Amino acid sequence: MTTHRLLERRLLFVTGKGGVGKTSVSVALARQAVRAGKRTLLVEMDDKGALARLFGSTDLTFEAREVEPGLHAMRMTTEESLREYIRLFVSNPLVSTVGPLARILDFVANAAPGVKEILAVGKLCWEVREEHYDIVIVDAEATGHIVAQIDAPSILSGLVQVGVIREQSKWMQEILRDAARTGVVVVSTPEEMPVIETHQLINEIEERTQVSIAAVVANRSPRVVLQERDIESFNTLLDNAPGAVLEAPARLVQLALQRRATATMHLTSLAARANQSGVPFLNLSEVGGADDRVVVDALTESLGAELS
Amino acid sequence: MSTLDTASLIVVCGSGGVGKTTISAALGVRAALRDGKKVLVLTVDPARRLADALGLVEIGNKVVQVNLGDSKGELHIGMIDTKASWDDLVVRVAPSQDVATKVTSNSLYRNLTERFVHSHDYIAMERLFEAHERGGYDVVVVDTPPSRNAIDVLDAPQRMLDFFGSKLLKFLTVPTRSFVSSLAAKPFFLVANRILGAGFLGEITDFFTLFRTMEKGFVERNKRVMQVLRSDAASFVVVTTLENGPLHEARFLLGALRERNFSIGAVVANRAIDPQxxxxxxxxxxxxxxxxxxxxxxxxxxxxxxxxxxxxxxxxxxxxxxxxxxxxQRERLVSLGTAAGVEQVWLSPLRGEDITDLEQLRSIEFRPV
Incomplete structure (x- = not known):
């Protein structure tokens, strides 16, 4: 079995409009990477704990741990990435005089533009550069914030003239701008707003940054409820249905057909955008069920089928 | 009777992707058509086709009136443009025009207002307050921006107050010459200079020194924003779908609203399969x-x-x-109702098509569960 080219990259940022299922898709991607024999690191970028819940475990920490065989997961926090950064890059005598970290942290998180982002993205690039893992998959920020994140080294080197950070933004940019290593996976659902945001985001990333798009994913694609050849008969049935025993259940199918037709229009638009950028378009079926972990299992299989 | 029917300010919140914008617009349409009120809906980023259908063509803070035919009520819709709103706000709270110009032309200003202390969230609350102060509408509905955490929107005004009172701001606005002599500040500035470069740190402190001159204006305004949000005039609506993620967030949000003494007008379960x-x-x-x-x-x-x-x-x-x-879904609705502890859990049924015009907005049903 050959590995899909998407999983040959070293760093994948998974983004999309809020609510489209970024976290689930990140997990499915990570599991597929593990199946392809990759040492895999999955990173949660915020502190919602959604990723930990999917693994049925308590909260993740900055220190990566194996949550499933071959799959390592960590949670990014500004405080710990700053701590690690200082340990790695600032000379020892200085560190001992820093005093309480809280003040610097407060400063970084609230007042210094771009520093928080670069600490996070720096940690990710560091893992890639040191080759601790074959692939790093990031459950990244939503569409509104992702550009500030992946482009942090460029933004900051525009604002800062000298200093350690400026020097370091160079090697980070090298990794981020290398299409063979780094890419953004844009997740959408086949609904109007997420699709619009997907188009806007891809345009923005391609125009403003030198980071490349790796794939477009349509999540929760409504399944086919009725074969194409039966649709006409079904409509006849529906027209004559009022008062018949079939009416109520048929109305539900009608709703599903409408949803599917609306979704098809949006899927076409997403596929066209992926094609325009020359990247894979992955269409993942909607999975019903009460338990999120079961849903993610099914999603992993759906993704596997699309990748093979 | 829900506070939703008497409130003059309606704040619509919930996690991303649950249909907040559509529900906000539908609540506006309902108040205008059913109750004959003069309504302003402030929204962040409406879907293009809906925006087009409502006549919202321009980006910016302009408010447009939607044609409702011969209805007694009126519906006005305005977009929230963060950048333009910040500029307006700075002019309003700055002690002088000179300071306002200096702030808005600072090289860090743009960058900071885009992301600093949840500035989108802050601006949404600010615009709501401004519309309320200015008067002229019976009801103002605000669609809150997509936030990483829905609670951030509610806390934005308080967070800004805290920032002005913070040690960080005092620290950053210490006159430059005393950096060297200040024992407490010295190690920080040594490391920060090393990492960020001296020039950058200087620019940051310059900006915040300017920013701090607006403290009085900001603080007074914020206190009034908080007062209005806690008063009977304001009512909060939580929107969710019946999926696990959004529900989790909605429960959390409901608890947070109660904790802050905000009045919950209704919980809307959007895109639910019609139980009947x-x-x-x-x-x-x-x-x-x-x-x-x-x-x-x-x-x-x-x-x-x-x-x-x-x-x-x-x-x-x-x-x-x-x-x-x-x-x-029904089990989840019941547990949501219990968590909400409010009279009104509404349901808005799943539809087959996107909401793209006024007719469809009008047809959104809110049904008590």
Whole structure:
């Protein structure tokens, strides 16, 4: 079995409009990477704990741990990435005089533009550069914030003239701008707003940054409820249905057909955008069920089928 | 009676992707058409086709009136443009025009207002307050921006107050010459300079020194914003779908609203399978087996096709699945109602098409559960 080219990259940022299922898709991607024999690191970028819940475990920490065989997961926090950064890059005598970290942290998180982002993205690039893992998959920020994140080294080197950070933004940019290593996976659902945001985001990333798009994913694609050849008969049935025993259940199918037709229009638009950028378009079926972990299992299989 | 019917300020919140913008617009339409009120809906980023249909063509803070035909009520819609709103705000709170110009032309200003202390969230609350102060509307509905955490929107005004009172700001605005002599500040500036470069740190402190001159204006305004949000004038609506993620967030949000003494007007379960329809379907499926339904279908279809059995099988399969989903949703609705502790849990049924015009907005039903 050959590995899909998407999983040959070293760093994948998974983004999309809020609510489209970024976290689930990140997990499915990570599991597929593990199946392809990759040492895999999955990173949660915020502190919602959604990723930990999917693994049925308590909260993740900055220190990566194996949550499933071959799959390592960590949670990014500004405080710990700053701590690690200082340990790695600032000379020892200085560190001992820093005093309480809280003040610097407060400063970084609230007042210094771009520093928080670069600490996070720096940690990710560091893992890639040191080759601790074959692939790093990031459950990244939503569409509104992702550009500030992946482009942090460029933004900051525009604002800062000298200093350690400026020097370091160079090697980070090298990794981020290398299409063979780094890419953004844009997740959408086949609904109007997420699709619009997907188009806007891809345009923005391609125009403003030198980071490349790796794939477009349509999540929760409504399944086919009725074969194409039966649709006409079904409509006849529906027209004559009022008062018949079939009416109520048929109305539900009608709703599903409408949803599917609306979704098809949006899927076409997403596929066209992926094609325009020359990247894979992955269409993942909607999975019903009460338990999120079961849903993610099914999603992993759906993704596997699309990748093979 | 819900505070929603008496409030003059309605804040719509919830996690991303649950349909906040659509529900905000629908609440506006409802107040204008049903209650004949003069309504302003402030929204962040409406879907393009809906925006077009409502006549919202320009980006910016302009407010447009939507044509409602011969209705007694009026519907006005305005977009929230963070950048323009910040500029307006700075002019309003700055002690002088000179300071305002200096702030808005600072190289860090743009960058900071885009992301600093949840500035989108802050601006949404600010615009709501401004519309309320200015008057002229019976009801102002604000659609809150997509936030990483829905609670951030509610805390934005308080967070800004805290920032002005913070040690960090005092620290950053220490006159530059005393950096060297200040024992407490020295190590920080040594490391920060090393990492960020001296020039950058200087620019940051310059900006915050300017920013701090607006403290009085900001603090006074913020206190009034908080007062209005806590008063009877304001009512909060939490929107969610019946999926696990959004529900989790909604429960959390409801708790946070109560903790902050904000009044909860309604909880809207959006895109829910209609429970009455599900009940009816379940009854039909129990009362009629595949055979009976096949016969009924064959009769309806006449001799045009022999596919009746296949179609009926598909219909039954799908309908059974939907009834099952509806059952799961019902359990979640009940638990949401308990968590909400409010009279009103509303349901807005799942639809087949996108909401793209006024007619569809008008047809959004809010049904008490």
């Amino acid at each position: 329809v599900a009940d009816e379907v379940e009854r039909v499926l129990v009362a009629n087996d595949q055979r009976t339904m096949e016969e009924a279908a064959a009769q309806l279809l006449g001799s045009s096709t022999d596919r009746a059995p296949t179609i009926v099988e598909t219909v039954r399969l799908h309908a059974t699945e939907m009834v099952g989903n509806a059952r799961v």
